[in-house]
Amino acid sequence: MRNNGILRIVARFLIPLIMLFALYIQFHGEYSPGGGFQAGVVFAAAWILFALIYGLDAALDIVPERAMYVLMLLGVLIYAAVGVAGVVLGGNFLDYRPLLDDPQYAQQFGIVTVELGIGITVSTVTMLIFTMFVQRRSQSMQIEDSQTEDKD
Amino acid sequence: MGWLGLFNYWIVVVLMMIGFYTVVSRGNMAKKIIGLNLFQTSAFIMFISAGKILGGSTPIYREGIEVYSNPLPHVLILTAIVVGIATTAVGLALAVRIHENFGSIEDDLLSEDDSDDETST
Amino acid sequence: MIDIGLLSFLVVIAIAVVRSRDLFTAAMLFAIYSLLSSALFAVLDAGDVALTEAAVGAGISTILMLALLALVPRQEAEAPRPNWPALAVVVLTGSVLIYATLDFPEFGNPENPVQTHVGPYYVQETYNDMGIPNMVAAVLASYRSIDTMGEGFVILTAGLAVYALLGTRRRKPKPATKKQESQKR
Numbered sequence: 001m002r003n004n005g006i007l008r009i010v011a012r013f014l015i016p017l018i019m020l021f022a023l024y025i026q027f028h029g030e031y032s033p034g035g036g037f038q039a040g041v042v043f044a045a046a047w048i049l050f051a052l053i054y055g056l057d058a059a060l061d062i063v064p065e066r067a068m069y070v071l072m073l074l075g076v077l078i079y080a081a082v083g084v085a086g087v088v089l090g091g092n093f094l095d096y097r098p099l100l101d102d103p104q105y106a107q108q109f110g111i112v113t114v115e116l117g118i119g120i121t122v123s124t125v126t127m128l129i130f131t132m133f134v135q136r137r138s139q140s141m142q143i144e145d146s147q148t149e150d151k152d
Numbered sequence: 153m154g155w156l157g158l159f160n161y162w163i164v165v166v167l168m169m170i171g172f173y174t175v176v177s178r179g180n181m182a183k184k185i186i187g188l189n190l191f192q193t194s195a196f197i198m199f200i201s202a203g204k205i206l207g208g209s210t211p212i213y214r215e216g217i218e219v220y221s222n223p224l225p226h227v228l229i230l231t232a233i234v235v236g237i238a239t240t241a242v243g244l245a246l247a248v249r250i251h252e253n254f255g256s257i258e259d260d261l262l263s264e265d266d267s268d269d270e271t272s273t
Numbered sequence: 274m275i276d277i278g279l280l281s282f283l284v285v286i287a288i289a290v291v292r293s294r295d296l297f298t299a300a301m302l303f304a305i306y307s308l309l310s311s312a313l314f315a316v317l318d319a320g321d322v323a324l325t326e327a328a329v330g331a332g333i334s335t336i337l338m339l340a341l342l343a344l345v346p347r348q349e350a351e352a353p354r355p356n357w358p359a360l361a362v363v364v365l366t367g368s369v370l371i372y373a374t375l376d377f378p379e380f381g382n383p384e385n386p387v388q389t390h391v392g393p394y395y396v397q398e399t400y401n402d403m404g405i406p407n408m409v410a411a412v413l414a415s416y417r418s419i420d421t422m423g424e425g426f427v428i429l430t431a432g433l434a435v436y437a438l439l440g441t442r443r444r445k446p447k448p449a450t451k452k453q454e455s456q457k458r
Contacts, residue, residue, distance in 0.1 A: 025324070030405040032212065033320035035413065037234050041328040048336060072432055076425045083422065094418045104404035111405065111414040118425050122234070125432035126333055129241050132439040133340035136248060139443045140344060156277070157380020162371055163280040169367040170287040177359035180349040182296050182341060186303050189334065190287055193310050196326070200319045205388060206381030210320045211396065213406035219383065221318040222392040223408040227417060229322050230409070231424050237329050238431035244341045245438040251345045252443065258350045 011053045018046035026119045030108070036115040040122025047123075048130050056134050068128045075121030082113050160201050167194035179259035181247045185240060192236045199225045279313045294349045300338040307331040321409045 026039030051059035082094065089098035096110030097103055171194060174187025203225030211223040251257050283306060290302045307330025314323035378385040395416065399408045403415060413421050 029410050030407050032407065033210070033324050033409075034407075035321065035410050037230065038321070038324045038328050041325075041333055045328070045332050045336075072429060076422075076429050079422050079425055083418075094422070096415060104402070107403040107411075107415055108405060111403070111410065114414050114418065114421070115410070118421065121425055122428055125428050128432050129245075129435045130336065130340065132245070132435050133248070133337065133344070136439050136443065137340070137343050140252070143443060157377070158374070159277065160280065160380060161374040161377055163284060165367055165370045165374060166284055167287055168370070169363045170284070170291060172366065173359060173363045174291045176362065177356040178291070178349070180296070182338065182345065183299065183349055186290060186299055186338070189303065189330075190290065190306070193307065193326075193330070196322070197310060197313060200314055200317050200322060201380065202377075202385075202387055203319075204317045204381050205383050208318060208383075210318045211408040212320065213400045213408065220396050220408070222388050223395055223412050224392055225387075226319050226322050226409045227412045227420075229319070230325055230413065231420060233322070233325050233329055234424055235427050237333055238427050240334060241337055241431050242434045242438075244337055245435045247341060248344050249438055257345050260350065 007053055011049055015046050015050055018049070019043060022046065022123075026115065027112070029115055030111065036118030037122055039115075040119040040124075041126060043119070043123040044126035044130070047127050051130070051134070056131065056138075060131070063127060065128075065131060068124050068131070071120055071124040072128060075117040075119070075124065078117030078120070079114055082110060082117075086110075157201075161198065164194050164198045164201070167197070181250070181257040181259075182244075185243045185247070188243075189236065189240060192232070196229045196232060199229050276313060276316050279309055279316065283309055283313070294351070296342055296345075296347050296349060297339075300335060300342065303338070304331045304335040307334065321407075 022039045022043035025034035025042060026036065029035035029039070047059060047063060050062070082096075082099075084093070086095040086098060087093050091098040094110075096106050098106070100106040100109055168191055171187045171189075171191030174190060175184050178184060178187065203222040205219055205221050208219040208221045209217050211220045211226065213220075247257050250262075254262055256262065286302055286306045286309065290299050290306065293299050293302065307326060311323045311327035311330065314326055378387075382388075395408055395412055399411045400406060403411050405411055
């Protein structure tokens with residue numbers, strides 16, 4: 001699809017805007033509808049659009065598969081770390097009050113960190129699932145090509 | 153109940169039954185997964201319409217708005233949507249593997265394959 | 274009025290999804306279904322849910338269905354039309370459910386049990402406790418935070434399951450047995 005001029009130019013224009021919008025939804029999720037899940041999915045959609053236009057190998061150069069495995073776990077680890085920090089500092093599990101002094105700031109810090117973890121996990125898992133499907137497709141095509149070669 | 157509310161819930165039941173019929177009567181696995189998603193989305197519509205207050209507004213605190221819709225069903229459905237997409241992804245991956253191993257994702261062809269195995273052993 | 278139109282449209286599209294034999298058509302119609310239900314959520318005052326359904330249903334779900342359609346045949350097998358036992362079960366269940374909806378509390382009434390139990394506490398106290406306006410985000414991330422952690426784990430498990438199913442290299446299939454060859458002919 002990279003030879004199609006219109007798609008390439010529109011994608012080149014849109015992909016940074018989509019990623020920026022995803023970051024806006026993530027961090028503005030306290031004041032407007034938004035939060036971690038929506039932001040993660042929109043960010044992954046921008047990456048998937050890039051993979052559709054420029055090919056999966058170019059997209060895997062940007063976010064390699066090994067990084068996806070690490071980030072997938074890092075997001076949930078951030079969530080659990082905030083929870084355990086609440087226990088270590090004297091409260092219950094996932095209690096945000098002991099994290100900072102002012103109660104409202106503590107809650108806001110807890111909420112932003114937790115949503116960040118969720119956003120990282122959701123976006124990485126979506127990118128990973130897409131990658132798995134596409135790689136299976138390319139493996140199947142290779143096997144079909146080798147089977148037709150065997151018959152010849 | 154007023155006509156609007158009853159119509160709302162009846163349409164939800166109709167959508168639910170259409171999804172149910174798709175899962176039960178169609179043999180193709182991809183169609184079944186689509187039917188399951190139809191069913192799930194109709195259940196979401198039911199919950200969200202249960203949480204609505206006529207004359208209320210989105211549950212985001214703003215100046216000048218007195219009545220807000222209940223935020224609890226929204227939280228529940230947010231989780232449910234994400235869990236739904238997770239199960240859909242796993243179901244589709246299973247369909248891919250079944251197609252690779254057995255050659256088709258139609259129920260009828262797959263159970264023919266099984267019954268041939270039974271008669272041969 | 275808008276929601277009456279949207280609901281009717283949803284029924285029409287759902288019937289079209291069931292009846293179409295081409296899976297590509299079904300996937301595209303399902304994307305339209307998700308988009309319309311997201312518009313319905315927006316009309317019903319659910320901003321976060323509308324955003325999530327639009328992003329997830331019309332975006333990711335469609336792309337995953339299309340990724341599946343790259344790997345499996347595109348046409349569905351002919352189904353016996355119509356499937357009478359399934360239709361009977363569906364009509365029976367539907368009529369029982371419609372009979373149950375006659376007992377529902379009134380639509381949109383502020384005195385409903387669901388609106389008077391715990392909801393008013395969250396509506397009134399969120400801004401004082403947390404200082405953030407979005408009540409849904411506050412409930413999701415702070416008041417009911419353990420559920421959201423469980424949801425993060427569910428997403429992680431889905432990613433791991435897809436990796437376990439599709440991540441290993443595909444081996445070359447064994448040469449077809451005589452039975453499979455005779456079936457294909």
